[in-house]
Amino acid sequence: MADDKDLQVQENLKKIKHRIMVMSGKGGVGKSFVAVNLAYGLAMQGKSVGILDADVHGPSVAKLTGIEGMGIPVSDSGKPAPIKVLSNLYVLSVASLISSEDSALIWRGPLKMALIKQFFSDFEWPELDYLIVDLPPGTGDEPLSIVQTLGHVDGAVIVTTPQDLAILDVKKSVNFAQQLKVPILGFVENMKYFRCPKCGEVTQIFSGKGIEKLIFDHQIDLLAELELDPNIVASGDEGKPYIYFYNKLPAAQALMEMVLKVMEKIEEPEEKKEA
Numbered sequence: 001m002a003d004d005k006d007l008q009v010q011e012n013l014k015k016i017k018h019r020i021m022v023m024s025g026k027g028g029v030g031k032s033f034v035a036v037n038l039a040y041g042l043a044m045q046g047k048s049v050g051i052l053d054a055d056v057h058g059p060s061v062a063k064l065t066g067i068e069g070m071g072i073p074v075s076d077s078g079k080p081a082p083i084k085v086l087s088n089l090y091v092l093s094v095a096s097l098i099s100s101e102d103s104a105l106i107w108r109g110p111l112k113m114a115l116i117k118q119f120f121s122d123f124e125w126p127e128l129d130y131l132i133v134d135l136p137p138g139t140g141d142e143p144l145s146i147v148q149t150l151g152h153v154d155g156a157v158i159v160t161t162p163q164d165l166a167i168l169d170v171k172k173s174v175n176f177a178q179q180l181k182v183p184i185l186g187f188v189e190n191m192k193y194f195r196c197p198k199c200g201e202v203t204q205i206f207s208g209k210g211i212e213k214l215i216f217d218h219q220i221d222l223l224a225e226l227e228l229d230p231n232i233v234a235s236g237d238e239g240k241p242y243i244y245f246y247n248k249l250p251a252a253q254a255l256m257e258m259v260l261k262v263m264e265k266i267e268e269p270e271e272k273k274e275a
Contacts (some may be wrong), residue, residue, distance in 0.1 A: 005121035012125045013151065016050070018266050019131045021146065021156045021182065025169025027137040030190040030226070031159040033236060035134035037062040038157065041259030043089040047129040050082055053093035054116060054146055055136040062095035066239025072096055079124040090126060092119060096174035106148065115144060116145045138169070139176040147180050154266050155185035157223065157258075160274075162192060163206040167214065171247075174218060185222035185265050188258060194228040195250075224258040226251045 017143050022035035032055070037125060039051045042072045054060035061167075062068050075081040082090035094115070133150075135143045156177045160170045175186050189211055193202045202241070205228060215222055229251050235242040 002102050006170050009120040010118045011149045016128045016131045017123055018129060018154045021133045021135055021153055023135050023173045024159045025173045026028050027168055028167060029159050029161045032064060032134050033195040034159045035132050037060060037241055037243040037255045038259060039132040041256055042130050042244050043086055048088045048127060050090045050125060050128045050131045051132045052119060052131060054133050054142055056115060056142060057092050059093045059095040061091060061134055062093040064239060065091050065238050067091055068143060077124060080091055081124050094124060109262050116142060117149055118150060139172050153182045155183040157185050157188060157191055159188045160211060161190055163213060167211060184220050185262055186221035188224045190226045191228050193227045223261050224254045226254055
């Protein structure tokens with residue numbers, strides 16, 4: 001028989017129409033950057049969006065969304081709630097629950113999994129068109145716990161960089177999603193090249209063509225290729241969404257194309273069912 005916490009989880013999940021996981025095989029590939037800009041892009045398209053930072057040990061969504069140091073708000077019912085950063089965008093990160101940005105959570109698996117469940121049992125979420133979950137790198141306890149808690153996941157976006165070493169880990173993410181029957185919406189290949197700001201010449205920084213073989217072997221779409229851009233670093237440090245504040249630049253336009261592709265993949269089949 002379900003306890004009160006399980007019932008609250010189900011009540012919150014009923015408010016969330018679509019659930020997307022953003023994954024990576026390894027750290028340092030820009031996964032959180034992609035997750036945050038996907039969320040902002042969906043909000044710019046008029047959707048009601050939530051971001052859950054499920055990276056318990058290395059949360060960066062609070063920094064990327066400019067909510068560092070903000071307290072957790074309390075809803076009308078007296079329960080804690082995600083932080084509202086726009087009229088239609090809400091953020092919940094473990095970074096908002098620890099004493100300082102230098103603090104570390106030194107927890108074993110069961111505690112981490114209990115915390116992830118608490119994100120839905122103890123917090124009151126608003127009605128959402130999309131929930132974007134920024135998963136920790138790899139395929140450990142937290143990603144598995146998120147899938148089990150959410151019950152149904154509409155799809156996964158997998159972020160990587162071009163070098164073959166990163167692709168080795170991406171294969172594990174693909175396998176993880178397939179074993180859990182989570183549809184893979186596509187890959188985002190980050191740091192694909194550098195464009196000289198003076199002459200416009202494009203230089204490949206990382207070698208490797210493993211992503212092309214993965215796309216062919218698994219018939220997975222490439223949602224976006226993103227270039228190295230110093231403005232991406234600036235936007236993250238300032239907590240300003242790149243997709244909005246740098247919308248004229250090629251990488252921001254590629255991000256918005258990714259957003260539209262994700263919406264099409266998720267919403268078109270739904271429209272066909274209703275028809």
